Amino acid sequence: MKKQISNLSLNRVEGEVELKLQKDKSGVIEDAFITAHNFRGFEYILKGKELLDALVITPRICGICGHSHLTATVNAMENLYRENGFNIEITQKVKMIRQLTQCSEIIQNHIKWFYLFVMPDFLKLDSSEKYVEYRPFTGKYWKNALNISSDIVKIIAILGGQWPHTSYSLPGGITSDPLKTDLVEALSIVDSTLKFVESNIIGMDVESYLSITDYREFMNKTSGGSLKDFIELSFKNGMEKIGKSYGHFITVSNVYPCIQEAVIKKKRCKFNIKKVKELKESSSYSIVQPVRYDGLPMETGPLARRLTSNTELFVNLNSVFSDSYLVRVWARVDEIVRILVNMKDWILKINLSEKSYIKPKDYKLLSGESFGLTEAARGSLIHKIEVYKGKILDYNIITPTIWNLGPRCKNFKGVAEKAIIGLDSDLKAQMVLRSFDVCSVCLVH
Amino acid sequence: MESLEIRRKSLIWISGLTCNGNSHSFLSSTSLSFNTFLNSVNILFHPALTYDREFKDIYEDILEGRLKFDFLVVEGAVSKEKGKVYFQGFDVYEILENLKNVAEYIIAVGNCASFGNFPALYSEDVVGLNFRFDQKSGFFDVGFTTKSGMPVINVSGCPAHPEWIIKTILSLSYGYNLKLDSLQRPKDFYMYLTHDGCTRNQYFEWKVEAEEFGTKEGCLFYYLGCRGPLTHSTCNKILWNDKSSKTRAGMPCIGCTEFDFPLRSKYFETKLNIGIPEEVPLGVSKRAYIMLSGVAKTFTNHRLKGKLEEADQ
Numbered sequence: 158m159k160k161q162i163s164n165l166s167l168n169r170v171e172g173e174v175e176l177k178l179q180k181d182k183s184g185v186i187e188d189a190f191i192t193a194h195n196f197r198g199f200e201y202i203l204k205g206k207e208l209l210d211a212l213v214i215t216p217r218i219c220g221i222c223g224h225s226h227l228t229a230t231v232n233a234m235e236n237l238y239r240e241n242g243f244n245i246e247i248t249q250k251v252k253m254i255r256q257l258t259q260c261s262e263i264i265q266n267h268i269k270w271f272y273l274f275v276m277p278d279f280l281k282l283d284s285s286e287k288y289v290e291y292r293p294f295t296g297k298y299w300k301n302a303l304n305i306s307s308d309i310v311k312i313i314a315i316l317g318g319q320w321p322h323t324s325y326s327l328p329g330g331i332t333s334d335p336l337k338t339d340l341v342e343a344l345s346i347v348d349s350t351l352k353f354v355e356s357n358i359i360g361m362d363v364e365s366y367l368s369i370t371d372y373r374e375f376m377n378k379t380s381g382g383s384l385k386d387f388i389e390l391s392f393k394n395g396m397e398k399i400g401k402s403y404g405h406f407i408t409v410s411n412v413y414p415c416i417q418e419a420v421i422k423k424k425r426c427k428f429n430i431k432k433v434k435e436l437k438e439s440s441s442y443s444i445v446q447p448v449r450y451d452g453l454p455m456e457t458g459p460l461a462r463r464l465t466s467n468t469e470l471f472v473n474l475n476s477v478f479s480d481s482y483l484v485r486v487w488a489r490v491d492e493i494v495r496i497l498v499n500m501k502d503w504i505l506k507i508n509l510s511e512k513s514y515i516k517p518k519d520y521k522l523l524s525g526e527s528f529g530l531t532e533a534a535r536g537s538l539i540h541k542i543e544v545y546k547g548k549i550l551d552y553n554i555i556t557p558t559i560w561n562l563g564p565r566c567k568n569f570k571g572v573a574e575k576a577i578i579g580l581d582s583d584l585k586a587q588m589v590l591r592s593f594d595v596c597s598v599c600l601v602h
Numbered sequence: 603m604e605s606l607e608i609r610r611k612s613l614i615w616i617s618g619l620t621c622n623g624n625s626h627s628f629l630s631s632t633s634l635s636f637n638t639f640l641n642s643v644n645i646l647f648h649p650a651l652t653y654d655r656e657f658k659d660i661y662e663d664i665l666e667g668r669l670k671f672d673f674l675v676v677e678g679a680v681s682k683e684k685g686k687v688y689f690q691g692f693d694v695y696e697i698l699e700n701l702k703n704v705a706e707y708i709i710a711v712g713n714c715a716s717f718g719n720f721p722a723l724y725s726e727d728v729v730g731l732n733f734r735f736d737q738k739s740g741f742f743d744v745g746f747t748t749k750s751g752m753p754v755i756n757v758s759g760c761p762a763h764p765e766w767i768i769k770t771i772l773s774l775s776y777g778y779n780l781k782l783d784s785l786q787r788p789k790d791f792y793m794y795l796t797h798d799g800c801t802r803n804q805y806f807e808w809k810v811e812a813e814e815f816g817t818k819e820g821c822l823f824y825y826l827g828c829r830g831p832l833t834h835s836t837c838n839k840i841l842w843n844d845k846s847s848k849t850r851a852g853m854p855c856i857g858c859t860e861f862d863f864p865l866r867s868k869y870f871e872t873k874l875n876i877g878i879p880e881e882v883p884l885g886v887s888k889r890a891y892i893m894l895s896g897v898a899k900t901f902t903n904h905r906l907k908g909k910l911e912e913a914d915q
Binding site for chain 1: 617618619620621622623624625626627629630631632633636637640645649650651652653654656657658678687688689690691720721723724725760761814815816817818837841842843844845846847848849850851852853854856858864867868869870
């Protein structure tokens with residue numbers, strides 16, 4: 158048999174991405190190349206625009222994590238005010254509401270991704286009737302997942318007008334001034350989503366789940382549900398052994414109390430924005446520039462967040478199964494629980510008598526550079542702006558997908574590329590790629 | 603009596619230069635609408651949903667004449683040049699050329715597919731299906747119609763509202779003849795203005811203006827850039843996510859259903875000329891607007907003067 162090349166165009170991912178696999182004579186993948194098409198030129202479009210126009214433009218980079226782009230933009234602008242020596246006051250009410258709506262978007266993403274993109278892959282490996290409810294279009298679990306993911310974004314609509322693509326958050330606050338009954342409605346949505354998670358995903362109450370420290374304990378305690386199905390299917394297909402990458406993790410911002418910023422190389426250390434570099438190297442197959450931290454490739458996203466936050470369950474899972482497909486997918490499902498359980502608390506902390514918006518000084522007084530950091534569904538998101546008298550000179554965006562799916566540099570292969578090498582099946586290569594929650598529209602924006 | 607028979611129609615959804623926001627809008631529709639849609643329309647391919655067949659196989663079946671379908675839904679801008687925009691490994695240019703005479707209807711979903719939108723700002727060759735902004739220089743020739751005799755139907759918006767997408771397709775599948783406006787958008791949705799049904803309407807009528815964000819009170823038109831009276835949509839008639847709208851949440855309408863959405867700037871302030879908005883509500887002259895608002899301003903609506911919660915009328 159000769160060496161083979163497979164070119165796979167992926168569906169059930171965000172956007173258009175191609176995976177080129179180079180295999181040896183026995184069919185084992187020797188090398189993998191990830192290519193994304195459909196460049197739209199957002200960073201170029203932003204050049205020369207009025208600073209506040211970015212509030213409308215950057216969410217439109219991505220239809221599934223637009224709110225995170227909005228937050229990154231707002232953070233960059235508010236930091237620019239501070240860089241320019243202006244005091245910018247954000248009330249606790251605004252902080253809570255912004256976090257609540259952004260996290261609603263993250264939960265929407267994870268539920269959709271798990272049921273629409275991840276579970277259908279297993280239907281190709283196991284066609285038994287046991288999993289019939291996961292089938293797209295007809296399966297009960299598939300339909301329920303879509304319903305619940307469209308329920309959770311109602312919180313964004315109630316507080317921010319609509320989802321996708323609101324720009325209700327802006328320097329100084331938010332545009333809305335919610336009623337008490339709006340908060341009650343948001344609470345009901347969180348409650349019903351929690352019930353869904355307990356009965357359909359984890360098969361136990363949330364408190365029990367959060368006390369679990371290893372996978373056997375989970376399997377013993379759960380009364381069944383999609384996470385159990387997923388774990389069983391993973392073990393049956395050896396998914397706990399594959400999909401491992403460098404074991405370097407990055408989280409650039411905090412979401413109190415469930416996400417802590419940090420970098421894990423050999424040891425855990427503090428994140429320092431100065432160590433983030435987009436390399437000028439270009440590769441023959443990708444228009445994306447690789448990004449490195451201290452010269453190293455890094456994985457970002459829910460698995461990184463669990464490890465940088467020192468969550469015991471994942472520290473243990475990582476020490477047994479390392480950064481395999483099983484652990485990476487589980488971390489993304491787990492994040493639904495860890496965020497959701499805090500949302501109720503955030504809502505109850507909102508003091509409606511505080512101001513929604515405190516008008517800052519005219520943005521035309523602003524010049525200089527600043528960063529906006531935040532956590533999106535797929536991981537850490539960095540916006541960097543350069544402004545002169547309120548006009549954008551330069552806008553640079555490093556999306557989570559650039560960390561995870563970006564190309565190789567002369568020293569290292571990309572994070573997802575490395576995770577695919579050594580596999581012997583096209584389907585498993587696609588599954589490992591999907592475990593990073595592919596978003597090519599963020600990869601090439 | 604073929605036309606009266608409600609056959610389950612079939613649909614293929616492809617994407618070009620897009621953020622996928624229209625797909626996610628579509629997937630965020632209410633369960634009632636979405637389930638009705640799934641029962642009425644057979645989705646042969648959607649890049650986020652289909653798992654059992656590859657696009658290349660479905661595409662081949664169509665090209666070989668083995669498979670017929672009704673709706674071609676296009677999300678995202680496209681290029682007038684070959685080899686620029688890809689979908690599932692195929693050049694979108696070729697997909698459109700090959701399918702344009704096969705589909706009964708072609709539906710451009712969202713502002714990118716309708717008018718080119720932000721991606722068209724980056725490159726001259728990037729267009730919507732029939733338009734590039736307001737110019738009829740889109741991908742298809744002027745006068746192009748599909749097998750049904752209809753031109754490309756634009757369901758504009760950034761993103762398009764899920765109910766606009768779903769009800770446009772369902773109306774056509776029930777055999778209703780949809781009346782379109784000059785930008786080829788269904789009148790059922792785009793003959794209304796965003797302003798219609800806004801909870802701040804009384805403030806507009808009595809000229810009580812919001813000067814800052816973050817309040818329940820005040821109209822956003824005069825100072826804060828709201829395009830509600832100038833934008834065609836049913837955002838305040840068919841609410842977003844079944845709950846609200848931008849203007850209800852205090853965010854000005856940014857006119858995202860119109861061709862000039864990406865061409866404008868300063869979305870959060872109203873351009874005034876000697877104290878008068880440079881653009882006045884659609885359908886009235888500047889003179890009429892000035893006179894009417896002058897009259898309204900001479901009276902005080904006491905209910906609307908302070909905080910609504912404090913008003914006792």
